[in-house]
Every structure is written in structure tokens, then in C-alpha cells.
Amino acid sequence: MESVFAVIAEPNRRAILSLLVSSEQSVGEIERRLRMAQPTVSKHLRVLREAGFVESTVEAQRRLYRLKPDALQELDAWLAPFRRFWSARVDALERHLDRLDRSTPPKTTKTTNRKTRRRR
Amino acid sequence: MESVFAVIAEPNRRAILSLLVSSEQSVGEIERRLRMAQPTVSKHLRVLREAGFVESTVEAQRRLYRLKPDALQELDAWLAPFRRFWSARVDALERHLDRLDRSTPPKTTKTTNRKTRRRR
DNA sequence: CTTGTATATACCTTGACACGTATATGCTGA
DNA sequence: TCAGCATATACGTGTCAAGGTATATACAAG
Numbered sequence: 054m055e056s057v058f059a060v061i062a063e064p065n066r067r068a069i070l071s072l073l074v075s076s077e078q079s080v081g082e083i084e085r086r087l088r089m090a091q092p093t094v095s096k097h098l099r100v101l102r103e104a105g106f107v108e109s110t111v112e113a114q115r116r117l118y119r120l121k122p123d124a125l126q127e128l129d130a131w132l133a134p135f136r137r138f139w140s141a142r143v144d145a146l147e148r149h150l151d152r153l154d155r156s157t158p159p160k161t162t163k164t165t166n167r168k169t170r171r172r173r
Numbered sequence: 174m175e176s177v178f179a180v181i182a183e184p185n186r187r188a189i190l191s192l193l194v195s196s197e198q199s200v201g202e203i204e205r206r207l208r209m210a211q212p213t214v215s216k217h218l219r220v221l222r223e224a225g226f227v228e229s230t231v232e233a234q235r236r237l238y239r240l241k242p243d244a245l246q247e248l249d250a251w252l253a254p255f256r257r258f259w260s261a262r263v264d265a266l267e268r269h270l271d272r273l274d275r276s277t278p279p280k281t282t283k284t285t286n287r288k289t290r291r292r293r
Numbered sequence: 294c295t296t297g298t299a300t301a302t303a304c305c306t307t308g309a310c311a312c313g314t315a316t317a318t319g320c321t322g323a
Numbered sequence: 324t325c326a327g328c329a330t331a332t333a334c335g336t337g338t339c340a341a342g343g344t345a346t347a348t349a350c351a352a353g
Contacts (some may be wrong), residue, residue, distance in 0.1 A: 080300060093343085096342085135245045
């Protein structure tokens with residue numbers, strides 16, 4: 054389970070992460086909200102913690118888990134080159150549509166409102 | 174292998190995607206560059222295609238594979254809420270450092286150059 | 294100290310998937 | 324049509340990880 058990619062391949066773990074976006078939660082809360090067995094939750098949390106997705110603090114008998122940016126940012130970094138790739142394609146599409154704009158008589162249609170198109 | 178997350182959990186598949194960022198490649202080229210057996214390449218490409226990461230066109234006997242934004246954008250969309258989360262934390266850190274700035278006598282240190290800090 | 298509650302860990306079984314080897318399909322040029 | 328190259332698929336095998344059940348640890352309250 055070394056890689057962050059393998060870690061988020063598991064649906065229950067993604068659910069836990071999504072749950073933690075709003076605020077930190079105890080193991081029991083996660084268990085109830087996601088309807089998962091308690092050992093399952095603990096095991097997933099362990100994996101998430103060791104991979105740098107979450108961290109925990111002890112509060113009496115409970116443990117509160119919260120998100121930690123590290124691993125998620127690693128994912129984001131991996132995506133960066135691809136993001137560049139597809140935004141280039143969007144640019145090309147926009148330029149193409151702009152050419153259509155200029156060569157088409159200004160006849161407003163209901164289905165597509167070109168004015169809302171935006172150049173970044 | 175329904176989910177895009179499971180698809181990119183496989184290291185060889187990520188390698189293929191990274192290779193395709195630069196330009197489209199034939200199966201044989203991928204095979205040689207990544208030193209993978211040919212059936213392995215074909216099988217991974219099938220998975221990537223069915224998940225919407227790549228598409229292919231036939232060029233005589235070869236098949237050229239190239240990136241397709243769909244699945245990658247799906248990944249990016251999933252990351253969005255978390256991105257908001259950690260940029261909030263960066264903001265908080267910056268505000269904290271700014272407070273330190275104002276309450277600290279302007280004594281320039283070698284190790285940290287606060288002037289380079291940037292507000293987005 | 295004992296009982297109860299919260300969380301973690303151990304062990305087992307099962308299923309998925311990655312790889313290798315072998316073979317099939319499809320196109321090309323002689 | 325046949326030989327050869329490029330790619331896809333079938334099948335068998337081994338590995339790994341997820342979930343269930345049982346149990347351990349840790350803290351709290353009476």
C-alpha cells in the first residue's frame with residue numbers, strides 16, 4: 054500500500070476522506086455515518102494515516118481524525134502535467150469557436166449563448 | 174476496474190499515461206520505451222481506453238494511442254474539494270506569518286526571506 | 294477493582310488482478 | 324496466396340488486500 058494512488062483506489066477510504074473535508078470526526082462517527090464495521094474503519098484509517106492523508110489526536114477515549122494536505126497535494130502534483138495537456142486542448146477549441154464567431158452572422162440562438170464563453 | 178482511481182493505482186498504467194503526455198505513441202513504442210512485455214502493454218491500454226484515459230486510431234498495422242481528457246478531468250474534479258481545504262490552511266499560515274511580521278522588529282535574517290512570500 | 298465504552302490488532306478466507314506463455318486476428322507486401 | 328509484422332486475447336498461476344470474527348488495549352466512571 055505504499056502509493057497514494059493505491060490508497061485512494063479503495064471506495065471506503067475515499068468516502069472517509071470526503072467525510073473529513075467538512076470537519077474532523079471520531080472513529081465512531083465515521084462508523085455510524087458510513088455504515089461500516091468498526092474494525093474496517095480502523096484499518097482504513099491506519100492506511101490513510103500511514104500514507105499521509107490524515108492525522109489524529111487523542112481526546113479521552115476517542116481519537117479524532119482530520120485531513121492532512123500532504124498526500125492529497127502529491128496527487129495534485131502528479132495531475133499537473135495532464136492538466137496542462139487538456140487546458141491546451143480547451144484553448145484550441147475556444148480559438149476554433151472564436152473563428153466560427155467571427156465568420157458567422159450575429160444570429161443569437163437559444164441553445165448556445167456564446168457570450169458566456171470565457172478566456173482565462 | 175470500473176473506477177478511474179483503481180485504473181491509475183497500477184504503476185505501469187501511470188507510466189504509460191506519463192509517456193503519452195508528450196505525444197501519441199504506438200503499442201510497440203510504448204513496449205520498447207517502458208520495457209514491458211507486449212501483452213502487458215495491450216492489456217493496460219485496454220483498461221485505460223475503457224476508463225476514458227486514452228483513445229486510439231488505426232494507422233496501417235499500428236495503433237496510435239493518445240491521451241483523452243475525460244477520465245483525468247474526473248480525477249481533478251474529485252480533488253477539487255480537498256484543494257479548497259488545503260489552500261484554506263495555507264491562507265491561515267500566511268496570515269499567521271503576517272502577524273509575526275508586524276509584531277517583529279524588521280531584522281533581516283539569512284535563513285528566511287519574508288519578502289518572497291506571496292499572496293495569491 | 295470492575296464494568297462499560299472506544300479503538301486497535303490478529304487471523305482467516307475470499308476475490309481480484311497483474312503477469313507470463315501461448316495463440317488468435319488483422320493488415321501488408323511479395 | 325503466403326509470409327511476416329503488429330496487436331489483441333485466452334488461460335493458468337501467484338500475490339495481495341479487503342472484510343468478518345474474535346480478541347486485545349486503553350481509558351472512564353462507579
